[in-house]
Amino acid sequence: MLLCHQLRVLDKTRLQRKLGTVGPSDGFRFDTALAMYRAYETELYKFDQVYRYFCEAADLAESQNWDVLKELREQIEAVYVHGYITNQALAWGQFVDPSGTDLLHHCQLDQVPNQHEFYQRHVKARLDEAENRRVFVVISDAFRYEAAQEFTQMLNGTYRFEADLTSQFGVLLSYTALGMASLLPHQVLEYKNNGTILVDGKPAASLDQRNAILSTVDGVAIRFDELVAMKKEQGREFISGKRVVYVYHNRVDAIGDSASTKANTFQAVREAITEIADTVRYIINSLNGNYVVVTADHGFLFTETIDLSYRCLIWPGLSPTSDSTSGEKFSISVKPSSVSAARSSETI
Helix, strand or coil: CHHHHHHHHCCHHHHHHHHCCCCCCCCCCCCCHHHHHHHHHHHHHHHHHHHHHHHHHHHHHHHCCCCCCHHHHHHHHHHHHHHHHHHHHHHHHHHHCCCCCCHHHHCCECCECEHHHHHHHHHHHHHCCCCCCCEEEEEECCCCHHHHHHHHHHHHCCCCCCCCCEEEEEEECCCHHHHHHHCCCCCCEEECCCCCEEECCEECCCHHHHHHHHHHHCEEEEEHHHHHCCCHHHHHHHHCCCCEEEEEECCHHHHHCCCCCHHHHHHHHHHHHHHHHHHHHHHHHHCCCCCEEEECCCCCCCCCCCCCCCCCCCECCEECCCCCCCCCCCEECCCCCCCEEEEEEEEC
């Protein structure tokens, strides 16, 4: 009974109680960016999660032509948008304001790893333990932190695997090309004036280009649907002689980044959780994998009443442009001293 369970998780009174001092006049109160970051890791992500749960339940009710949630849905939307998202953005904004802190330029928080350190921390460190080590990395485009939290619970419960959830400080600008590049093995990331991201001087946009980069560390890249379609012996032959296997999954971003389908974003998250879990199970049961890292290039924001999918970001040194063919409509006129970070992305 998905609907009944989710309605117990979230109703208007409980949401408003959970919001506490997050009303429009009060806002969030955090002394440091690190304090706010840790708060999202432990508590604030639940707003995004229970909002997703409620929307799923409300969609199910409407599909049955039930009007029982119509009024409540409008109230939940108002509280989430005006009580949570708006105030969260204002609170975070004070920490990335160039006139207030140097976070934007130094892009570091104490004891929080950066996304561009992913390969060194989660892959190379494991490989260095022994010559026979192999690491599987599953990268799901736009698979955000709160979904990863639910996914971790599923692995530890339904699938009886041993999984834990950690976070990393994502790159800025937080979009696919830069996020994907930062997860690859590299010494230097470069942003060219035409928008191309280079990994140690090499392009990394396509699967073939990522394969070329991974080949330098005895690695290989493959799309998740191609991998799980393989029979056991085919899969084992594919990874034979490879120490690093990157598996690319794209459900959430493919749905949420298109105007014609973005209304189904939360359905895509539900499907992504199942698909990634099936991928991990295939790796462990069919490929004898015993170390799998699941991560994302970036997350997403979604509400039912405001369009948060805009690509034109206004920032000091950042100006809009209309000549981009990739859909990422921005250009940088003044670059920070290093690759910057602005939002958390998860690793499992």
